Every structure is written in C-alpha cells, then in structure tokens.
Amino acid sequence: MHATTSLLCNTAKWLKKVTYLIIYTEYNKRCNMPLSVNIFRHYSDSISLSIVIMLLLDFFKKKKKDNGYSKTLPPELIRQIVLYLKNDKKSLHSCLLVSRVWCKETVDLLWRKPFHFLYTCNKINTSVFSRFKNSKSIINQRHCSKEKLQYQATNLLKTYLLIKHDKEFVKKGIIKEKGERITFDYFEFLCALDLHELYCAIKYWNQWNKTNSKFNKENPLTFKSVIEYFFMNTPKLETFSLDTKFILYKINNKNPCSFLTEVNKYDEDDRNLYQWDNYILNLLTNESKFLLETTQFFVNLNELVFTVNEMKSDILFSLSKICHNIQKLIITISSHIFVSKWKWKENYISYEAEQLTSLIRSQRNLVYFELFDTLEVGISKILNSLKESQYNSLKSLIFNNIYINCNSEILFYLQFLQNLQELKFNKCICYRIIMFNKIDIFDEEKNHEKGLWLPNLKYLQVDYIDENKVEFKELSFILSSILIRCSPLIDSI
Incomplete structure (x- = not known):
C-alpha cells in the first residue's frame, strides 16, 4: 500500500x-x-x-x-x-x-480589477493592519516609488478615458480630441471597483499633472466626473466597495500599498479621513437619482463592501431599490459616529440598521454577511431580516467588534439559519456584569440549546473581549460549548 x-x-x-x-x-x-x-x-x-x-x-x-x-x-x-x-x-x-x-x-x-492590482504590494509580507501599530516599518519596506505609482495611475486612467473619448474630458483638455487607439474596450472586463482606490488614482493623476506639461493643469481631473463616467460605461460590475479597512486585501491574502493606506486627507486642505469618507458618501447620495437610472452599472452586482465609519443610510436605501443579486455583503454600522449624546448615537445606528435591513430583504440569494463595529441596538433588526429573508441561502455569518450583551438572543436567531456553514465572533465586546450577575447565557437554569440545531456548521470562531478590551475567556468558552453541542460537524474549535 x-x-x-x-x-x-x-x-x-x-x-x-x-x-x-x-x-x-x-x-x-x-x-x-x-x-x-x-x-x-x-x-x-x-x-x-x-x-x-x-x-x-x-x-x-x-x-x-x-x-x-x-x-x-x-x-x-x-x-x-x-x-x-x-x-x-x-x-x-x-x-x-x-x-x-x-x-x-x-x-x-x-483587467477585472485593475485599480486593485495598482495598489497590491506582493513583496510586503507584513500584516495588512500593521500600519495601525508601526507605520514606520511599512514605510521602510516600500518597493515602489511614489513617482512610479503616479505614472501607473495616470496611464491606467488615461486608458479608460480614451475608450469612450467623452466630449467633456476633451473639452477640458484632459484628453486629446484624437486619442490613441485602444485595443480592447476594457470596461467590458471591469468587475471590481473600489472608490477609495479610484479616488487615490485620481489624486495621483493630478499630482503627475503638476510636473507633466502634456496635460492641462488648469482643469484637474475630478472624482465626480470620473465616477459618473464609470457608472455610465461599466456593464458587468460584480464588486462595488468603499473599503477603508482593506478587507478585500485581507481576504485575498494581499497587502495594500502603503501609499494607499496613508491617504487620509486632500492635498488642497486639511480635511481628515472622517470628512473624506463623508465627501464620497455625500457625492453618492447626491447622485442617488442618477444611480437609480443607471441600472446597468448595478445589474450584475453580487458583492458590496462598505467599511467606512460614516452614515450610509441614504445610499443603502438607494441600493436596496436597484441591487437584488448581492451574495456577499460586508458592512460597517459604526459606533464611532461623533454625536454629543449617547441616545442620539443609538438613534443614528438604529436608523442605519433599518436601511441595511431593507437592503438585506431585497436580495434574492445572500450567502455571506459580515458586520463591523455596531452597537447592540441594531443587531436584532439585522438578524431578524436575515431570519426572514435569507434563511435558506446564508452560509457565512461574521461579527467583528460588535457589542453583544444578549447572547441568548443571538442563539435564538441562529436556530433559523439552518444552512449556516461558517460562524465567527471576532473581538466582540460584552460587559462582564453578565457573568457576575449570572444572567444571559451564564444563567444555568435556562436551556440555551432549546431549538438550536446547526447541521451544516463547519467553521466556528468565538473570541470575546470585555469592556476593557481584555479577553473574556469565560464567555467565549460557554458560547462555543453551546454551539459545538448543537453542530454535529464540529468537534472542537
């Protein structure tokens, strides 16, 4: 043998x-x-x-x-x-x-995801999130120059602008009236577009323009004109994102270029990342009527990633009207919104969660759902929408940095998601008072496994921290034990 x-x-x-x-x-x-x-x-x-x-x-x-x-x-x-x-x-x-x-x-x-390729650094082996811990180590490991990146971004955008030869770009002197011959219509291949990557490419175009006399310096390329141009001419988009957490790089086991991760303000003023996010989202919101009319851009969309911290209620509502085939949804309903009163923050989050549920309910076959950073006030609405509309299709459910103090409620909703194959609680936050007072799943008199059976669950991760960001091992152990006993395909974590 x-x-x-x-x-x-x-x-x-x-x-x-x-x-x-x-x-x-x-x-x-x-x-x-x-x-x-x-x-x-x-x-x-x-x-x-x-x-x-x-x-x-x-x-x-x-x-x-x-x-x-x-x-x-x-x-x-x-x-x-x-x-x-x-x-x-x-x-x-x-x-x-x-x-x-x-x-x-x-x-x-x-040409499926050219802007993603533009900022992918294969030679850097550090974690995608290392920049938050030691940004100097990332800078020291750069293998490309900023000038090279500016040149590549300019050539990439120029190629797209020459495909349709839009009169507005010719009129402003951004491209020549009779341009170069383009071999393919690269819009036909474009399947993934990230607004953060696109914004940075436009920024680098304008920086290159300052030292290159071939282009019209008086009419810089604007994000608004470019995004409208892409909306009108992209027929097969599958992934649409504003991914400032760089989740897509992490999923593909790649590292974003440090020049991409450090973009946190405009060149012309001191607006920070918080306001920059608002600029992009406000532009999308203001163009919501245009979005509704440009259905070809979203008709094939099956992956939506919005990890920015700012309010996305209006754009989520607009997307719920035109997107019905999303299979992967990764989103942040942020608890970091700056408001003066806690109650107002809860109201904002509750309203945004409500718009997210509209988007969830409008999907025909949601398979993967990942949520970041929200308070518990929005969790029940979101889980209820998954229970009512995606119970047959949902296979992956991932919570990241979510405040969860009522874990028994989570278990209640899970019993309706029979086809779930992957379940993760990553750095979810819970107050230790539930253990001291023996409430929620620490209440030994209650049967927390009642009605819970997950016959298809294969991958489980339970990782809780407390309000002081300290590992909450007791809660992680109890919750994982309950889930393992109700999942025949899992022996251990």
Missing part, C-alpha cells in the same frame, strides 16, 4: 512538472525573455491533478496526430494556468506577451 501511494505521488509530481515545463517551453518559443518565476511557484500544489491529466493527454494526442508538432497549448490548459495566476499581476503581464491565444485568455483577468 505504501509503495502504491508513493508511486501515485511521484506520478502526480512528474505530471505537474511536465505541465509547467511545457508552459515554460511555450513561452520561450514565443518570446525571448524570462517568464516570471511566480508562474511556477506553488503551481504544482494548486492546479487540479485530474484537470492536468485530462488536458495533457489531449495535448499529447494532438501532437501525435500532427506528426509531433503542435502550434500552441490548447486554450483550456492556458485558461487553467492563467486562472491560477489571477491575483498575480506580474505573471499575468508575462502571459500577455506569449501569443495572441495567451493574450486572449489573460486580458480579462488582468
């Missing part, structure tokens, strides 16, 4: 080595330049062995049929390769240069 297993493993390794050897040969046959080593790094561990075997056998059969010569790899195999590299912009650029077939299979992946 051991010998057979060893033989199979060696065969699998050999097949995968042959696969990327063919890739390397194919590239060198077309281009006299080295292929990015990232193509081969970990490649043999990520591509499906069955797919490799099937495609390689087909490839060798064609070679034999053509007297041992084949002009190129089959598109199916090329697609598998570039799909593996979908988050590696350097290697994708290399693939573009191999041949026309490789270019065709690669270009859509490279």
